[in-house]
Every structure is written in structure tokens, then in C-alpha cells.
Amino acid sequence: MKELELARVYQLIEPGPVVLLTTARNGRANVMTMSWHMMVEFEPPLIACVVSAADYSFAALRATKECVIAIPAVRLAQEVVNIGNCSGRDVAKFEKFGLTPTPAKRVAAPLIAECFANLECKVVDRRLVKMYNLFVVEVLQAWIDRSQKNPKTIHHQGYGKCVVDGETLKLKSKMR
């Protein structure tokens, strides 16, 4: 994994891919599937995300204030759904789904070696946690695996139905 400059993190999150969120608490790593996230600021990159209080990851995220947001390409699609269909209360998910936890640099939560991008994050705003389970996190460090060429991400449309990235358009734009 190579470092990715923080100003480019929005290019990964803004398109709305299904992501994996890892946490670590008391030496135990866990991973969940998440689609409710968005960019909030370019740099430093801030991301808002909803982690349900019913999710096992919720308590770890709230207590440790750290996580990794990892972005899987389509070859992990069935694992991504399966990860979302069970709980870390019952299952050691990294082992069960054949994911390789890799030490992060700035947080205790692990990177996922099989994902093409990994974002190390700390929680910076909890004001909307109580009402909406909405956390604002800051990306401290970003990693990209350039050996995965043109990774296609997946976008969840409900009930296990996902749409995969298709053609790329390069439209005339004035944006930076």
C-alpha cells in the first residue's frame, strides 16, 4: 500500500461505494459493512457516517474513537454482503471471511489488505450520535493499493442488490 495524499480522499468516498469499517477494542478486531457515509470536508478530509447502535462496532467506535474505512472492489462483493449479515458478537469476521488485518499507522483498528484503499480515522464530532448514530470522523492517513488497477466499487440498492461501477465519463468541468 502506498500513501495517498489526503486532498484526494474525497475522490474515493464521494462516489458512494459500499465500504468496510474496522474497529479494535481490547485486542479484538471487528469489521462491518457500511453504505451510509458522505464527505463533509476536503482537507483535512472529514467523513460523516452512520453506525447503528445495534451494530457490535458501535460500542467500539464510541469507546476507542478510532476506525479504518476500507474500500473493497467488486471481487469482494459477496464477502461484503456476508460481513453485513452477521455480527462480531458471534463471529470472528476476519477469519471467517478470509480477510487479512494489517497494522495501521495512526490507529489501533486494522487495515484490510484485500481492500484497494484504507483510510485511518478518528472521531471528531459526536453531537449527532445520540439522536442519529451519526459520527463525524477525520481521515488521518490514507493508503492505496496501486496493484489493483481501475478497481470497480459496488453501490448497494437494498436487499443484496448492488450496482457495479460501469463506464467512466470525462465531462467538461471548471472544478479544480
Added chain:
Amino acid sequence: MKELELARVYQLIEPGPVVLLTTARNGRANVMTMSWHMMVEFEPPLIACVVSAADYSFAALRATKECVIAIPAVRLAQEVVNIGNCSGRDVAKFEKFGLTPTPAKRVAAPLIAECFANLECKVVDRRLVKMYNLFVVEVLQAWIDRSQKNPKTIHHQGYGKCVVDGETLKLKSKMR
């Protein structure tokens, strides 16, 4: 446009499409392009979104507490980028870009006839507006144009580069 049940709104927003946001203030309608949004709750559907204080729409959204989130399919892609590249301060965007404003049922902001889905929204939480320009809105009424078959949405990757919805996967899932 047919009514869409509110419990299905998440299936439109969760995949992360580029959307258009309309407002109306003092009899003048405006429209902006937005990619920083996410679901917050299934039903009633709550959506978080970031509307920059630099956007002309910001003041209208803050003052009227109403908007429409309209979802364009790929045939509108260049218009969507162009809408994001100019301001309602200078341009009457509905006219300039050939969009048809249509009266909404519950809010003053207009629907966009050319979009395959339209969500009428009211602002329900402004606690993170000051720090992040982050609004939480509730969808009051949702509309879908079933004459647009299998609409492909677009996902922004920065600098006018967009990825279009590709193949659909139906993965085994336990989710409702």
C-alpha cells in the same frame, strides 16, 4: 410521476448518485449539484447533506428549511456538471439548462420533470450547519417516473470524472 413509498427512498440515496437540489425563495427557483449526502434513517427517511455556505442555495435552504432532492439519470450528465459549475447568483439555471420545474406537493421548491426521482424534503436538524454546513432533512414525499426504465445514475470521482452505473449484482443476503 408516481408516488414512491417512503420506506424505499433509501434504495435511491444509499448507492451514492450525484443529485440535484432545488430551492425556492421569494418566488425564485434555483438548482445545484450535490454529491455529499447519505441516508441517516430508513423511515421516515432522513438524509444528511452538505450544502456549502459558498453556494447560493445555502441561504435559501437555511431560510426556507425546504428543498427537493432530484435524481438525474446519465442522459443529464453534462447538464449536471454544468449546473455545478455556475451559481444561481448569476444564472437562471432552470432556463439555461432546459430543466422543467414542476410544483411539489409539500414544499415550495420545485420538482425537476426530467429527473427520474424527486424527494420533497424539510430541514429537521441544523446543529451541524454552523461547523460543517451539514443539514439533516426529512423526506416528506417521494416521486418516481416509471417511464424511465432502469435509469443509470452517475457517481462523481472529481474534476468532472464520473462513473456510470454498470452491471447489477443480486447477491445472497439476509437483509429485509
